[in-house]
Amino acid sequence: MKTFRKGGIHPSENKLSAGAAIEEFALPDVVVLPLSQHIGAPATPVVAVGDHVVVGQLVAEATGFVSARVHASVSGTVVAIEPRLNPQGIKQPAIVIRREEDQWAPEIDRSQRVVTECVLSGAEIIEKIRRAGIVGLGGATFPTHVKLTIPAGRKAEFVIVNGAECEPYLTSDQRVMTERSGEVVEGARLLAKALGVTRVLIGIENNKPEAIARMTEAAARYPEIEVVPLRMKYPQGGEKQLIAALTGREVPPPPALPIDVGAVVSNASTVLAVYEAVQKDKPLVERVVTVTGKGLKEPKNLLVRLGTPMSALIEVAGGLPEGDCKVLGGGPMMGRAMIQLDAPVTKGCSGITVLSGADASRQPAQTCIKCAKCVAACPMGLEPYLLSKGAQRQKWEALEAGDVTSCIECGCCQATCPAHLPLLDWIRLGKQTVSGMIRARAMAQTSRK
Amino acid sequence: MMNADKVKNLIVAPSPHVQTTQTTQSIMRDVLIALLPALLVSTWAFGWRVIGITALSVVCCVGFEYLIQRFVVRGASTVGNLSAAVTGVLLAFNLPVTIPWWIVVIGAFVAIAVAKMTFGGLGKNPFNPAIVGRVFLLIAYPVQMTSFATDAFTGATPLAAMKFSPVFAGAELGDLFIGNVAGSLGEVAAGALLLGFAYLLWRRVITWHIPVTIFITMALFAFFVAWGRGWTGAALWEFPMFHLLAGGAMLGAIFMATDYVTSPMTVRGGVIYAVGIGALTMCFRLWGAYPEGMSFAILIMNATVPLINKYVKNRRFGVK
Numbered sequence: 029m030k031t032f033r034k035g036g037i038h039p040s041e042n043k044l045s046a047g048a049a050i051e052e053f054a055l056p057d058v059v060v061l062p063l064s065q066h067i068g069a070p071a072t073p074v075v076a077v078g079d080h081v082v083v084g085q086l087v088a089e090a091t092g093f094v095s096a097r098v099h100a101s102v103s104g105t106v107v108a109i110e111p112r113l114n115p116q117g118i119k120q121p122a123i124v125i126r127r128e129e130d131q132w133a134p135e136i137d138r139s140q141r142v143v144t145e146c147v148l149s150g151a152e153i154i155e156k157i158r159r160a161g162i163v164g165l166g167g168a169t170f171p172t173h174v175k176l177t178i179p180a181g182r183k184a185e186f187v188i189v190n191g192a193e194c195e196p197y198l199t200s201d202q203r204v205m206t207e208r209s210g211e212v213v214e215g216a217r218l219l220a221k222a223l224g225v226t227r228v229l230i231g232i233e234n235n236k237p238e239a240i241a242r243m244t245e246a247a248a249r250y251p252e253i254e255v256v257p258l259r260m261k262y263p264q265g266g267e268k269q270l271i272a273a274l275t276g277r278e279v280p281p282p283p284a285l286p287i288d289v290g291a292v293v294s295n296a297s298t299v300l301a302v303y304e305a306v307q308k309d310k311p312l313v314e315r316v317v318t319v320t321g322k323g324l325k326e327p328k329n330l331l332v333r334l335g336t337p338m339s340a341l342i343e344v345a346g347g348l349p350e351g352d353c354k355v356l357g358g359g360p361m362m363g364r365a366m367i368q369l370d371a372p373v374t375k376g377c378s379g380i381t382v383l384s385g386a387d388a389s390r391q392p393a394q395t396c397i398k399c400a401k402c403v404a405a406c407p408m409g410l411e412p413y414l415l416s417k418g419a420q421r422q423k424w425e426a427l428e429a430g431d432v433t434s435c436i437e438c439g440c441c442q443a444t445c446p447a448h449l450p451l452l453d454w455i456r457l458g459k460q461t462v463s464g465m466i467r468a469r470a471m472a473q474t475s476r477k
Numbered sequence: 478m479m480n481a482d483k484v485k486n487l488i489v490a491p492s493p494h495v496q497t498t499q500t501t502q503s504i505m506r507d508v509l510i511a512l513l514p515a516l517l518v519s520t521w522a523f524g525w526r527v528i529g530i531t532a533l534s535v536v537c538c539v540g541f542e543y544l545i546q547r548f549v550v551r552g553a554s555t556v557g558n559l560s561a562a563v564t565g566v567l568l569a570f571n572l573p574v575t576i577p578w579w580i581v582v583i584g585a586f587v588a589i590a591v592a593k594m595t596f597g598g599l600g601k602n603p604f605n606p607a608i609v610g611r612v613f614l615l616i617a618y619p620v621q622m623t624s625f626a627t628d629a630f631t632g633a634t635p636l637a638a639m640k641f642s643p644v645f646a647g648a649e650l651g652d653l654f655i656g657n658v659a660g661s662l663g664e665v666a667a668g669a670l671l672l673g674f675a676y677l678l679w680r681r682v683i684t685w686h687i688p689v690t691i692f693i694t695m696a697l698f699a700f701f702v703a704w705g706r707g708w709t710g711a712a713l714w715e716f717p718m719f720h721l722l723a724g725g726a727m728l729g730a731i732f733m734a735t736d737y738v739t740s741p742m743t744v745r746g747g748v749i750y751a752v753g754i755g756a757l758t759m760c761f762r763l764w765g766a767y768p769e770g771m772s773f774a775i776l777i778m779n780a781t782v783p784l785i786n787k788y789v790k791n792r793r794f795g796v797k
Contacts, residue, residue: 034791034792034794039495040495196495268795278794278795279794279795280795280796281793281794281796284795351486353487353488354487354488354489354490354494356492356494360492360493360494360495361492361493361495362492363492363494364491364492365487365489365490365491365494366489367489381494383494387495388488389488390490390496391500394500394501395501395598395599395600395601396600397501397504397560397599397600397737397738398600398737398738398740399504399737400737400740400742400743403742403743403791404684404744406791407794408793408794409790409791409793409794409796410791410793411742411790411791413742431793434795438493439492439493440493442493443493443496443497444497445496445497446499446500446501446503446504447500447501448496452491
């Protein structure tokens with residue numbers, strides 16, 4: 029069984045919603061579409077308050093190259109363009125639409141038929157992806173058309189579909205690959221065509237046998253596509269770990285990118301969105317969101333229109349349990365805790381995980397006993413105990429020498445620490461500071477020239 | 478809008494949001510459990526005094542840590558993490574059954590007060606406290622520390638007998654394995670210690686690298702010495718086996734060389750450290766003044782750990 033070699037941990041899977049088929053979630057009365065649901069510049073609104081829009085209609089244009097479009101996810105009237113609270117309680121500009129009926133833009137093909145033939149050129153495929161506002165749906169939200177635009181001097185050799193879904197609890201990719209395997213495979217073929225690549229690897233952790241079976245079946249007729257079962261180990265779905273597991277190649281430390289080893293990685297749900305954008309002319313207006321947690325009565329996988337309030341999803345899954353709760357956007361390893369549950373579902377929201385009772389709180393930190401478990405667990409080969417101490421003592425040069433910028437913030441070190449030290453909290457601080465120093469140094473150098 | 482009183486209960490923290498169920502306390506508890514079989518075999522071999530010595534050692538170690546923490550350091554009590562209790566058992570296991578009670582108290586004081594708390598307590602001591610206690614006693618009270626005669630066993634330990642005999646007369650390997658020999662409390666039953674090793678591996682408290690590397694190093698060392706001496710036949714494998722089973726090799730390799738605080742942070746570093754311990758132990762045993770050398774070897778290699786940690790790093794991902 030293939031896997032990445034270095035480090036990693038085995039957190040409890042807790043895939044409570046693995047057997048729950050994707051359900052279409054009721055259309056919300058009001059959607060809030062933030063202009064910044066992606067990495068890069070926020071989009072610029074192209075509608076005004078009072079305008080009537082239909083599903084799939086462009087409401088905000090990308091601002092520059094590294095940015096992404098936003099489309100109306102419901103039909104209705106634009107009622108506001110104003111700052112709205114995000115899950116972390118910060119106000120960010122958004123377009124608010126009050127829903128009326130469910131009218132779709134006429135060009136969108138809403139039939140179930142899986143289209144396999146494609147006459148478009150590579151550049152045309154990428155253009156359609158750009159027009160559809162697709163970003164990485166695994167949570168990174170990097171605009172997909174930017175990723176597909178290969179820098180000069182590099183060559184893509186592999187398209188990798190990330191179906192590892194190594195985060196505990198989350199099952200949205202798993203359900204997409206199980207229920208919509210044919211479309212995901214077609215999406216992967218489109219990516220391969222866009223990049224002129226003849227090798228497609230689909231990596232899926234082996235705790236999803238049904239997804240592996242369905243994907244293998246769907247890919248059987250295409251010799252260039254291989255579905256590869258991966259050993260269950262976190263962070264198997266980390267981009268660099270996945271590339272190492274599937275190709276044996278290791279992406280060098282930053283600023284190197286996956287393309288430097290010939291790989292372009294897209295998450296399974298993103299690949300489905302690519303298929304829909306290219307073959308069905310459907311922009312990114314909805315996505316599958318896992319709503320899960322041990323305290324929820326009915327963990328679910330919901331097909332949700334973007335902009336729907338998260339609280340509505342939690343309610344339909346049984347509502348928050350009594351007592352202490354921590355509500356996460358994403359899974360428990362890398363997800364972000366929310367304070368604003370009425371914030372909207374955005375493009376990068378693959379799941380909502382509710383941790384309750386003892387799971388919701390951290391254990392008190394004790395003294396480091398040098399057990400070296402963090403060193404063994406680090407998939408990047410770093411020394412978390414030193415980086416954490418260095419950040420506490422503000423030894424930024426030592427942190428830079430310790431390659432703190434290589435940290436992928438997977439959380440293995442902290443999750444495995446028997447002293448329950450907040451290792452990643454400190455390392456994150458160190459990484460941000462050192463990255464800032466490196467940027468400042470580069471700027472100083474360019475201005476001197 | 479969500480129910481307001483539910484919203485106010487939301488807990489916020491950065492990721493990760495899962496934590497291992499292992500704690501310092503659970504790890505130390507596992508070490509104590511792993512030492513239990515050896516304690517039972519030792520009691521069977523030497524009698525009830527074993528329990529008395531072990532209990533006294535544990536009470537003294539925990540007591541000294543508590544008092545120092547309370548009245549000198551003035552911090553929250555640290556005895557709950559059970560590390561002082563582990564030191565107590567390990568110190569007792571390094572003493573002969575005939576040891577006078579007051580020497581146990583002195584050993585515990587040196588281990589906890591001098592070797593551990595002066596450096597700031599758990600996680601900060603450069604040397605293994607139990608071994609510092611043992612070595613101090615060995616130097617300060619050599620007679621009491623090396624008299625192993627009891628009703629059950631008379632005379633020298635197998636290692637001492639071996640040391641002062643010119644030829645290898647063969648060894649009762651079976652007796653060494655089950656604990657039917659003279660020696661310190663925890664040295665007598667290799668089988669029971671290996672059972673503890675298996676438990677620690679199963680509970681993921683330690684990895685196999687350090688103990689197994691020490692065993693391999695010692696066995697190879699002994700094999701080549703036997704070969705160099707022109708021995709043939711059974712002695713070629715009995716001599717290495719003897720060295721693995723006799724004296725403190727098992728106790729030291731499994732329970733003391735693997736001490737988190739005083740061993741290296743990487744697997745490769747651990748292997749270097751373990752090779753050093755194995756080779757030094759054999760040198761002390763064969764050519765040193767004492768019959769046993771495990772504790773000296775571990776102490777010396779403890780001193781190299783900061784150096785090993787500085788120079789032996791894990792390969793970074795993506796770097797050749």
